[in-house]
């Protein structure tokens with residue numbers, strides 16, 4: 479049965495929620511599923527904005543049919559060719575034979591790569607700032623390359639002042655009836671997942687996100703309609719501002735993210751004491767075990783906090799593998815402009831701190847504090863003073 483909601487008088491959400499997908503891109507764990515947002519514009523012409531993952535084609539098909547109310551579909555706009563949005567293109571093309579498919583020069587080759595027997599006469603090619611008249615609604619196409627694929631474009635509807643923003647401004651998590659920003663407590667229930675989505679999916683492409691934000695700044699945006707998650711109709715500026723912070727790699731919060739690796743609890747003990755010492759000094763602190771926390775969360779928190787303390791045992795003459803993976807992810811997502819401190823542990827030959835510092839040298843605009851400690855097997859009472867020195871240095875740096 480159909481399950482839709484009105485966005486405006488003319489625009490209907492015809493998306494679907496996927497609560498069974500365990501990992502987004504088969505990589506990032508989903509604890510609250512994900513939505514695939516698709517929108518139908520009803521005007522003199524009818525226009526569908528994107529399709530969705532094949533997992534949800536049945537719901538999508540029912541929604542589109544219901545929302546059309548017996549009308550034919552005139553246009554399908556393809557803003558993004560990742561299969562979580564493009565998998566149902568063939569369904570739409572086969573069921574709505576008169577629909578023209580609106581693409582740009584980079585989209586069409588991808589459609590031919592993903593699908594067989596593509597009828598090229600069905601496609602309408604658009605370029606930067608070209609328009610499509612639907613009646614009252616005029617759509618303007620705004621290219622957003624590498625946010626986060628090369629063919630991505632956003633679409634501005636000047637009648638309802640809606641920016642259909644492709645993956646941009648998306649979040650993990652299903653939208654369960656309450657689909658608008660004013661119907662949820664975003665800071666409490668959504669912000670962490672939104673940050674995890676941004677940093678892992680788009681984090682590497684800050685410069686390209688900035689370019690898209692500059693274009694968006696020229697538009698009067700009243701409603702933000704992304705392809706995943708909450709739709710912004712009351713305070714889109716709030717979320718645009720978050721994207722501005724994240725895409726410039728500015729820390730969102732002054733404080734310390736501690737990530738530790740610990741085989742038998744001794745490095746954990748040291749990391750935990752550090753968390754207590756920082757909290758006692760009034761410093762905001764979050765503590766994570768790399769073995770119990772998916773790296774997508776740790777990367778997200780690395781973007782969140784200004785300071786990062788990494789604590790690792792030495793393993794096979796190097797860094798503990800899951801900590802090594804976190805450092806790899808920081809590098810591959812282009813994290814920069816953070817202050818690091820390292821502490822390590824080694825029953826013999828501790829080298830983890832040195833090797834973590836070496837990896838951080840490859841990140842841009844990062845600072846490493848001199849204060850550190852290397853313990854042999856377990857922390858001793860006479861080493862507590864060094865932890866105090868590290869906590870003092872972190873506090874001074876956070877408050878600088």
Ligand code: FEO
Pocket residue numbers: 558560562563626645705706
């Ligand atoms: Fe939601 Fe890049 O796909």
